[in-house]
Amino acid sequence: MTDRTRELWLGRLDAVSTGPRASANGPSDGASSRALRRIGVPIMLVTAVVVALAPFIGQRPADQRPLYALVGLALAACAVVLHVAPTTRPWVVDTVAIGAPTLTTLVLVASTTQVGVLPMLLVWPAVAAPYFSSRLGTVLTVAVVAVGMATALARTPDPLFSTLGWTVTVFIAVLCSVSVRLVAERSEALMRSLDDRARRDPLTGLLNRRGLDDVLDRAWAAAGDLHVAVLDLDHFKAVNDAHGHAAGDLVLVRFAEVLSAHVRGDDVVARTGGEEFTVVLGPCSPDVALRRVRELVGAFAAVDLEVPGALLRCTASAGVATREPRHHGAADLLRDADRALYAAKDAGRDRALAAAEVSVPTQAAAPRVLTPLGRSGQG
Numbered sequence: 001m002t003d004r005t006r007e008l009w010l011g012r013l014d015a016v017s018t019g020p021r022a023s024a025n026g027p028s029d030g031a032s033s034r035a036l037r038r039i040g041v042p043i044m045l046v047t048a049v050v051v052a053l054a055p056f057i058g059q060r061p062a063d064q065r066p067l068y069a070l071v072g073l074a075l076a077a078c079a080v081v082l083h084v085a086p087t088t089r090p091w092v093v094d095t096v097a098i099g100a101p102t103l104t105t106l107v108l109v110a111s112t113t114q115v116g117v118l119p120m121l122l123v124w125p126a127v128a129a130p131y132f133s134s135r136l137g138t139v140l141t142v143a144v145v146a147v148g149m150a151t152a153l154a155r156t157p158d159p160l161f162s163t164l165g166w167t168v169t170v171f172i173a174v175l176c177s178v179s180v181r182l183v184a185e186r187s188e189a190l191m192r193s194l195d196d197r198a199r200r201d202p203l204t205g206l207l208n209r210r211g212l213d214d215v216l217d218r219a220w221a222a223a224g225d226l227h228v229a230v231l232d233l234d235h236f237k238a239v240n241d242a243h244g245h246a247a248g249d250l251v252l253v254r255f256a257e258v259l260s261a262h263v264r265g266d267d268v269v270a271r272t273g274g275e276e277f278t279v280v281l282g283p284c285s286p287d288v289a290l291r292r293v294r295e296l297v298g299a300f301a302a303v304d305l306e307v308p309g310a311l312l313r314c315t316a317s318a319g320v321a322t323r324e325p326r327h328h329g330a331a332d333l334l335r336d337a338d339r340a341l342y343a344a345k346d347a348g349r350d351r352a353l354a355a356a357e358v359s360v361p362t363q364a365a366a367p368r369v370l371t372p373l374g375r376s377g378q379g
Contacts, residue, residue: 040097048075106148204256247307315350
């Protein structure tokens, strides 16, 4: 199971004691380890008590009691270590929570004179390994169970433990592992889909405000060059009033397509409001960032937008902000980009201005409607 899958699956478990995760996109081995600890510790303690009391409940020889007590004590010690050890290494947690119960159970099966239902204790590692560990960890766990049970079959003093017992145990272990793996992977696909939908604008398919916030948080933490452009369609209300909201939706979708077609691979485009879009630009100089946003504005202004009953030419205005030492977070950067956008609107629209740029007001131009004869009118 991938780290992302484990985070999605274990987020609800982890939230019980740690609250929401700081990032919704990165892997979280710590979340998986904490969840495995919370589940593994009580299971190991219960198993330790059951094993320690087994000779007193069942009809087992008295001389076997020290063996059962030792195995129970070992499981209890592993549970304590798992609970208090300040380790952040997931493989250590996996080894103690899954490997220790597996090995101690196999030792007990190989040494006791009455195996009985002891192999059923291997159900926990067979279920936990595919749920919490990597795919390699799952394969190793099943392999250890198969080889360990074969060794126990050869060494056990219990004449009633036969090849049938080995076969049933290994079959159950494989069945549990495969079943949990299939459930986990199918749930991963579903949860990834839901997670992606929650961060996407349903009309344009672009990231929404939530998705953009995640991108900005990661970009800000990277501590490199960061440029943000906020773009807004000019006179969009006039389009809705004159041609209807369906036409307005077509304009929004076309604008999103133009933005997506003209950005670079490391840029991120999001729809953050009704007719407002945001572009996070990849590494470049402030002058290059402004030039590229101006190219976006110009590319959209040159597009004929076909809506029912008319052919429109619309424009957009944009404000561009660059990360500076005075900015304390991505929110400050967005506020500067917004101020530059307002300045571009005041300067006449259909343009892009940098946050520090002084604008010169000019007369605004409303969307033009192109008739089949090529004449234009107000939209």
